[in-house]
Amino acid sequence: DADVTQTPRNRITKTGKRIMLECSQTKGHDRMYWYRQDPGLGLRLIYYSFDVKDINKGEISDGYSVSRQAQAKFSLSLESAIPNQTALYFCATQGTPQETQYFGPGTRLLVL
Amino acid sequence: GESVGLHLPTLSVQEGDNSIINCAYSNSASDYFIWYKQESGKGPQFIIDIRSNMDKRQGQRVTVLLNKTVKHLSLQIAATQPGDSAVYFCAENIVPSGSARQLTFGSGTQLTVLP
Numbered sequence: 355d356a357d358v359t360q361t362p363r364n365r366i367t368k369t370g371k372r373i374m375l376e377c378s379q380t381k382g383h384d385r386m387y388w389y390r391q392d393p394g395l396g397l398r399l400i401y402y403s404f405d406v407k408d409i410n411k412g413e414i415s416d417g418y419s420v421s422r423q424a425q426a427k428f429s430l431s432l433e434s435a436i437p438n439q440t441a442l443y444f445c446a447t448q449g450t451p452q453e454t455q456y457f458g459p460g461t462r463l464l465v466l
Numbered sequence: 467g468e469s470v471g472l473h474l475p476t477l478s479v480q481e482g483d484n485s486i487i488n489c490a491y492s493n494s495a496s497d498y499f500i501w502y503k504q505e506s507g508k509g510p511q512f513i514i515d516i517r518s519n520m521d522k523r524q525g526q527r528v529t530v531l532l533n534k535t536v537k538h539l540s541l542q543i544a545a546t547q548p549g550d551s552a553v554y555f556c557a558e559n560i561v562p563s564g565s566a567r568q569l570t571f572g573s574g575t576q577l578t579v580l581p
């Protein structure tokens with residue numbers, strides 16, 4: 355079974371709709387991250403959390419919000435989706451700052 | 467702009483040859499670097515990492531070289547196989563001023579292995 359899972363894997367929504375992307379992990383890591391990836395670009399950090407009570411904005415947090423419901427769960431919400439939020443979204447976990455990050459399989463989002 | 471960048475967006479190699487993927491970084495305070503492989507439709511997968519107190523690290527068929535003088539990182543893949551075809555990202559672990567560590571990624575190099 356995958357250590358980091360994301361749901362849904364694919365989503366099509368309309369402009370103005372609120373949607374939530376979910377991430378779960380079984381690695382027991384405190385640190386969790388949300389990234390987006392656009393064609394031809396690298397990953398860009400949206401939000402990150404170092405424990406259940408800690409939430410931090412990343413490079414491109416505008417238009418997004420997150421919730422850390424438990425150590426194992428970190429959700430990303432688009433309050434009012436817009437077409438330029440069409441992208442591939444990845445969740446990642448990390449044990450300590452000196453370790454690598456482990457990525458989920460991604461959620462492909464299309465905003466019409 | 468990106469503080470981590472790749473010299474070539476695409477690289478084609480013959481099966482069995484060695485591959486070298488390069489990466490430049492700009493933050494001299496970065497002390498931890500990672501190479502990821504991303505296959506089509508999948509999330510990034512960790513390949514190998516290196517800390518700034520090392521110049522070279524070897525894994526299974528892969529070697530990472532770090533040149534701190536010119537802020538350059540490379541990934542070498544020996545005896546490249548068709549399954550190595552993917553996009554390869556380098557990432558540096560930096561400490562933004564007054565904040566905790568963050569990974570910054572380059573845009574990636576597409577490696578294509580030719581039969």
